[in-house]
Amino acid sequence: MSKIYVGMGTCGLSAGARDTYDTLKKLMGEAPAKADLHITGCIGMCYREPLVEIRDNGTRVIYGEVTPERAEEIYKRHVQNREIIDEYVVLHEKVGGELAGSETDFIAPQERIVLRNCGTIDPESIADYEAAGGYQGLRKALLNMTSEEIIAEVKASGLRGRGGAGFPTGLKWSFAAGNPSNRKFVVCNADEGDPGAFMDRSVLEGDPHAVLEGMIICGRAIGADFGYIYCRAEYPLAIKRLNIAIASAREKGYLGKHILGTEFNFDVKIKQGAGAFVCGEETALFASIEGERGMPRIRPPFPAEKGLWQKPTNNNNVETYANVPWIITRGAKAYAAYGTEKSRGTKVFALAGKVRHGGLAEVPMGMSIRDLVFKVGGGIKQDKRFKAVQMGGPSGGCIPEHLADTPVDFENIPQTGAIMGSGGMVVMDETTCMVDIARFFLDFTQAESCGKCTFCRIGTLRMLEVLERITRGEGVPEDIETLRQLSVQIKESSLCGLGQTAPNPVLTTLKYFLDEYRAHIEDKKCPAKSCAALVDYFIDPEKCVGCTVCAKNCPVDAISGQPKQVHVIDQGKCVKCGKCISSCNFDAVYKD
Amino acid sequence: MADQHDADFTFRLWRYDGEPGELIPLLQSAQEHFGYIPRRALKYISSVTNVPESTIYGVITFYSQFRLQPMGQHVIRVCAGTACHVAGATNLIDAVQDELGIEVGGTTADGVFTLFTVACLGCCSLAPVMMVDDETHGRLSPATVRKILRGYRRQAAKQAVAEQV
Numbered sequence: 035m036s037k038i039y040v041g042m043g044t045c046g047l048s049a050g051a052r053d054t055y056d057t058l059k060k061l062m063g064e065a066p067a068k069a070d071l072h073i074t075g076c077i078g079m080c081y082r083e084p085l086v087e088i089r090d091n092g093t094r095v096i097y098g099e100v101t102p103e104r105a106e107e108i109y110k111r112h113v114q115n116r117e118i119i120d121e122y123v124v125l126h127e128k129v130g131g132e133l134a135g136s137e138t139d140f141i142a143p144q145e146r147i148v149l150r151n152c153g154t155i156d157p158e159s160i161a162d163y164e165a166a167g168g169y170q171g172l173r174k175a176l177l178n179m180t181s182e183e184i185i186a187e188v189k190a191s192g193l194r195g196r197g198g199a200g201f202p203t204g205l206k207w208s209f210a211a212g213n214p215s216n217r218k219f220v221v222c223n224a225d226e227g228d229p230g231a232f233m234d235r236s237v238l239e240g241d242p243h244a245v246l247e248g249m250i251i252c253g254r255a256i257g258a259d260f261g262y263i264y265c266r267a268e269y270p271l272a273i274k275r276l277n278i279a280i281a282s283a284r285e286k287g288y289l290g291k292h293i294l295g296t297e298f299n300f301d302v303k304i305k306q307g308a309g310a311f312v313c314g315e316e317t318a319l320f321a322s323i324e325g326e327r328g329m330p331r332i333r334p335p336f337p338a339e340k341g342l343w344q345k346p347t348n349n350n351n352v353e354t355y356a357n358v359p360w361i362i363t364r365g366a367k368a369y370a371a372y373g374t375e376k377s378r379g380t381k382v383f384a385l386a387g388k389v390r391h392g393g394l395a396e397v398p399m400g401m402s403i404r405d406l407v408f409k410v411g412g413g414i415k416q417d418k419r420f421k422a423v424q425m426g427g428p429s430g431g432c433i434p435e436h437l438a439d440t441p442v443d444f445e446n447i448p449q450t451g452a453i454m455g456s457g458g459m460v461v462m463d464e465t466t467c468m469v470d471i472a473r474f475f476l477d478f479t480q481a482e483s484c485g486k487c488t489f490c491r492i493g494t495l496r497m498l499e500v501l502e503r504i505t506r507g508e509g510v511p512e513d514i515e516t517l518r519q520l521s522v523q524i525k526e527s528s529l530c531g532l533g534q535t536a537p538n539p540v541l542t543t544l545k546y547f548l549d550e551y552r553a554h555i556e557d558k559k560c561p562a563k564s565c566a567a568l569v570d571y572f573i574d575p576e577k578c579v580g581c582t583v584c585a586k587n588c589p590v591d592a593i594s595g596q597p598k599q600v601h602v603i604d605q606g607k608c609v610k611c612g613k614c615i616s617s618c619n620f621d622a623v624y625k626d
Numbered sequence: 627m628a629d630q631h632d633a634d635f636t637f638r639l640w641r642y643d644g645e646p647g648e649l650i651p652l653l654q655s656a657q658e659h660f661g662y663i664p665r666r667a668l669k670y671i672s673s674v675t676n677v678p679e680s681t682i683y684g685v686i687t688f689y690s691q692f693r694l695q696p697m698g699q700h701v702i703r704v705c706a707g708t709a710c711h712v713a714g715a716t717n718l719i720d721a722v723q724d725e726l727g728i729e730v731g732g733t734t735a736d737g738v739f740t741l742f743t744v745a746c747l748g749c750c751s752l753a754p755v756m757m758v759d760d761e762t763h764g765r766l767s768p769a770t771v772r773k774i775l776r777g778y779r780r781q782a783a784k785q786a787v788a789e790q791v
């Protein structure tokens with residue numbers, strides 16, 4: 035009996051996996067084969083979606099870019115006639131684990147602990163999770179361990195929080211456990227607001243039980259009987275699969291009263307976010323769960339003392355919880371064998387931007403940026419020059435190519451001025467303007483500042499205005515000093531991490547790409563040829579069909595040409611508004 | 627609350643059990659039901675929860691998800707996340723604004739489209755992306771985005787004709 039799995043995470047679905055699934059389903063109805071059809075989460079190769087996997091007799095064959103037509107061919111040749119179609123294979127795992135296929139380089143360097151089940155089990159089936167060793171950690175924790183032993187195990191594993199700051203998880207648990215209160219809460223932060231990060235979404239969509247199991251173990255360890263999962267409203271599929279997981283866990287007695295026949299009770303509830311980045315900050319998150327405006331509160335008191343509803347609370351990130359069942363089942367030693375001395379274990383990274391293999395990869399801590407981008411990530415699209423990688427989103431920074439040998443862990447990344455953050459890695463090439471990236475992030479933090487602290491509210495706006503001026507070619511030399519000054523002031527006078535880190539994207543680009551700022555300010559040039567006001571516009575004669583749309587849209591009549599003939603832009607008249615690019619129906623206008 | 631639509635909503639809220647912290651889910655429920663949060667729903671929520679209207683208004687305006695005005699038939703969310711930004715999302719947003727003749731946050735006069743940008747849709751490997759309602763479109767360019775919008779527009783026009791007949 036073979037099993038057919040269709041990758042139905044958000045990435046798969048947006049690449050058309052629904053049609054692929056429906057096609058396979060129809061074929062199975064018309065011409066049954068010895069196979070059954072399942073859905074699965076994202077295996078990380080988002081750049082080859084839609085993916086279809088055929089599993090039989092201990093082998094796995096994953097096909098990429100499976101359109102409905104390909105699905106039909108695969109069904110007829112592979113499922114019905116046992117013929118592997120090599121040209122579509124992205125990964126082939128033979129009996130014994132040997133790997134082959136075009137994406138071997140992407141998968142081979144990975145160590146999958148958090149992603150152990152993502153893309154291999156049906157996330158809507160608790161039986162699949164159990165068959166993969168699911169809820170064994172909970173069983174062990176409840177039946178064979180005291181809460182002190184659980185905490186000691188998590189401490190010994192060296193696990194540090196994956197939500198950005200890297201706080202030791204076992205230590206955090208011991209704070210909440212030490213509080214004598216009889217009402218405590220477990221909170222899972224699934225707000226994942228960093229633009230460019232999608233690790234948590236994939237884990238929730240691909241393996242929701244792992245997160246639940248981690249939370250239940252935490253509840254047992256700290257003595258809490260209720261948990262909340264605060265999930266972004268932009269992740270409807272994650273919420274749907276969590277709901278299914280919660281219902282089936284209740285049915286099986288992993289949630290509810292007297293779990294596994296013990297005296298321990300625990301239940302969870304999902305709270306949907308309503309679109310505010312600052313609600314990822316834990317105290318703001320608590321305010322939001324309580325039904326208020328999501329404004330950060332002063333710490334101390336820390337959550338372990340007064341958290342949600344003023345009760346002792348332990349809050350961890352999705353990925354942090356997903357590690358826990360593995361650690362309890364396999365032991366702290368096995369976990370600590372991965373990674374570096376101070377950053378143990380593995381980390382999931384979301385590779386995006388100008389990298390060939392855009393997707394999710396889980397690697398041991400301490401791998402260099404270069405290996406992540408070039409080995410796992412497959413290098414830069416179109417063989418352009420690697421310029422920088424952005425880590426840590428709006429709180430992080432841009433690490434330049436010459437620091438690409440930096441090991442990725444909680445010790446080394448902050449030395450560059452960036453932060454580990456939650457694991458988003460946006461790769462940039464020679465065509466990315468670093469001043470524009472700084473402006474982009476300030477635009478984000480400025481809009482997302484909750485407004486409580488003056489410097490964060492107004493200081494970020496002042497910085498944004500300066501950066502906008504520079505990218506428009508209206509910068510003045512003093513601007514750089516102004517940016518530095520405002521950065522220090524905002525960092526020093528903000529209550530929460532949002533303001534304290536908001537200047538980082540500007541500071542790191544000033545540190546490593548000062549020449550680009552200078553080129554914008556002094557020469558009125560954008561070296562990356564990206565800033566609309568500082569480049570010239572041309573029409574590609576190969577692509578232009580002479581439809582006249584650009585000429586009609588040009589506000590200064592700088593474009594001339596007869597209908598059905600190639601048009602040209604008069605550089606003397608052009609005011610560089612970019613209307614021609616956005617109005618062209620044939621993508622024929624380019625910047626240089 | 628007058629018509630059936632309002633009555634349905636009242637019925638939904640009737641199950642509200644007074645648990646603290648339910649204000650945001652109640653607002654989400656109102657928005658899901660009406661497509662936005664009408665004044666009368668706000669009043670009603672205030673009366674069942676005993677949270678002052680002014681406080682509720684404060685919560686509504688804090689979160690970007692909540693709308694106080696009706697939205698178009700199709701809601702467009704162009705992703706303005708980092709990966710999409712470096713892949714040219716700015717040109718895409720310009721193209722959508724130009725094609726529809728509205729700014730970000732606006733609704734077309736015929737009520738067909740409302741345009742938003744979002745910080746990240748989490749489909750970074752398909753950048754630049756846009757969502758129309760629940761459908762995600764990836765690897766877009768100004769030209770393809772116009773084609774997609776025209777498709778929706780044609781569909782909406784057909785529907786309008788069908789409804790008149």
Ligand SMILES: Cc1cc2nc3c(=O)[nH]c(=O)nc-3n(C[C@H](O)[C@H](O)[C@H](O)COP(=O)(O)O)c2cc1C
Pocket residue numbers: 194195196197198199200201203206223224225226227228311312313314315316317349350351352354456530531532
């Ligand atoms: C502005 C801001 C946004 C944040 N967003 C998130 C987020 O989306 N997800 C997350 O897990 N932590 C986020 N954090 C960090 C949380 O405050 C908290 O440190 C984290 O959830 C703790 O979990 P951990 O110990 O497992 O890392 C954010 C912090 C700040 C200041």
